[in-house]
Amino acid sequence: MTHEELVAGVRAGERRAIGRAISLVERLGPEGRALTAALHPRTGGAWRVGLTGPPGVGKSTLIGALVRHLRRAGTRVAVVSVDPTSPFTRGAVLGDRIRLSDHFLDPGVFIRSMASRGHQGGLAEATADAVLVLDAAGFDVVLVEAVGAGQNEVEIQSLTDTVVLTLMPGSGDGVQAIKAGVMEIPDVLAVTKADREGADALVGELRAALGLVPSGPWKPPIVRVRALEDGGVAELWEQVERHRAFLAEEGRLEARRREGLARQLRALALGRLARRLDAAVPAPELGRVVDDVLARRADPGEAVDRMLARLPLGR
C-alpha cells in the first residue's frame, strides 16, 4: 500500500488500512510521521473517552459492554488498549466473557492493543498517534483503556475528553489516592461488580473522598455496573454523554483540549528526548559511567553531564 492509498483507506474507514496505519505510527519512523501529518487535518470529530482503573477490576469487560451498547445505537466505536494486563493485549478477545467476536465482521468496531513492550519510551507517542488515526478514520467514539493511578506512562487525562475511573469493591487504593489528592479527579466513576459485597461501602467511600476535594461546576457521578449482564452500562454512557454536553458549554471543551494538548506535546517531546538519550548513551557506555560513579571517580552530577554531552545537537 502506498502512502496515498493508506491515507485514502484510513479516511474511508477501511479496516485493513487502519490496522496498517497504526502499525506504521507505532514504529515512530518517518513514514508514520508523514501519515499522521496527512491525517491530522481530518481529526477532532471523535469523542475520546478514557477508561482507567487498577488491573483486575473488569475494564475490558466493561468496554465490551459499552461497545455492544454503542453499536445498538449505530455509533461507530474504536478501542485502544494500553493496559498490559488487558485481555485485548493478551489476545483473549475471542473469549466468551467479552463476546467481542460479535464484532469481528462489523466495520463499525475496531479494537487495537498497543503492545506494551518494545516502544522504548515511545508508548505515549504511539498511543496518541493511534488515537489520531482512529479519529481521522471517522469513528464517533474512541475508547482508550489504561491502568490507572499513574501506573502507566500514558497520561490518559491529556489524551481524552472524558475520563472514567473504574473501581471494584475491595480496591481501596484508588479511594485513598483520590482522598489524598494523588490521583486526578475523574469525570465519571464506575463501580464494577456492583452486585458484590462491599459495593455500597465503596460508593460511600468514593462519595466521601470526592467531598474532600475542591469541586468545580462538574460533580463526578458514580455509576454502579455489572458489565457481564450489561447492567448499568446504559446509565454509565448516559453520564459520559452528560459530561460531553457539559463540556460543550462555555468553551469548556476547547479549554480542556488546549490544556490536554499542551501536556501531551510536552510529554511527546520528552519521550523523543528519552529515545535520543538512549541512542546516544547505549548500555555499555552507561555501564562505564556507572562504574566511574561507583568507584567515586565521578559524582552523579558529573555523570549526568557526560551523558547529556553525548546528545546530538539540533533537531
Next chain:
Amino acid sequence: MTHEELVAGVRAGERRAIGRAISLVERLGPEGRALTAALHPRTGGAWRVGLTGPPGVGKSTLIGALVRHLRRAGTRVAVVSVDPTSPFTRGAVLGDRIRLSDHFLDPGVFIRSMASRGHQGGLAEATADAVLVLDAAGFDVVLVEAVGAGQNEVEIQSLTDTVVLTLMPGSGDGVQAIKAGVMEIPDVLAVTKADREGADALVGELRAALGLVPSGPWKPPIVRVRALEDGGVAELWEQVERHRAFLAEEGRLEARRREGLARQLRALALGRLARRLDAAVPAPELGRVVDDVLARRADPGEAVDRMLARLPLGR
C-alpha cells in the same frame, strides 16, 4: 556558612549543616552541585531502605516506630519523605501519634520532607542528592518514604537497597498491581493495622499474588505490624536485616546498586532535559504551538519538532 564549612559540617553529622546542605541541593543550582561532588566520595556506607505504599496506610506511623526501634539499638537514622500526603510533609511531626518529637534533640535522628512542589521535574534529583548528603553525614540507615505503585516520579527501587511495600486491609489495588505484574516486586511486605478485620485475607491475597510471579532466590516475607503499639516492628526490621544479609552474598548488593544507579542516572538526565525544555518553551510559546495544532496549521509531530528545535543542546 562557606562551602568548606558546609562540607565539614555535614561530614561531622551536624544537624544545621545537614539541613542547609539539603536546602542547597534542592535548588539544583551550581552550589548544590559542588556540594554533592565534594560529599560523594564519603558515601556508600548507609543502608537505604524505601518505604512505599498507597497514601493512608500508615507509612509515617510505621517510620516513627522504626525510628524508635533503631534508636534503642543506637543506630543513627535519617528519614527522607517524598510522599506529598505524609504528615512529615504537612508539618505534623510533632503529633502525639507519631511521637517523633522524642527525637528532636537527638543528633542520631534526622527527618526531612522534600516539598513536593516547586521542583519542576527535579524532585527525583533533589531526593537522590538529599539521600547522598545523609549518607555522607554518616547515618547508618536512610529511610525513604514514597507513595507506591508508580504514583510518584521518584523511582524508589533505583534509589534504595531494600524496598518495603506497606499495605493495609482494604488496599486491594496493591495486590492487583502485584498480581498483574504492573508493580515491581518489593523485597519485604508490611501489612499495617494488622489487628483490623481483613488482615488475614490481605496476607492470603498477597501470598497468592507473590506465588504468581516468577521468584528468584529471595522470597519476599510478609510481616504484620501494628505500628501504634510497636507490634511487629522488630520483626519487620529483622526481615530488612535478613534482606541486607542476602544482598551481601555473591556480589548481589553491588549488582543491585549498579542497576539502580544506571536507572537513576538516566532518570536524572531526563529530569534535567525536562527542565531545559520547560525553560526553552515557556508557557506562552507552548500556547502558540498548541494553537497551531488546534487550528490544524501544524500536526503534533511538527509541533514537537518546533519545541525541540528551541532546545539548547550540549551540556
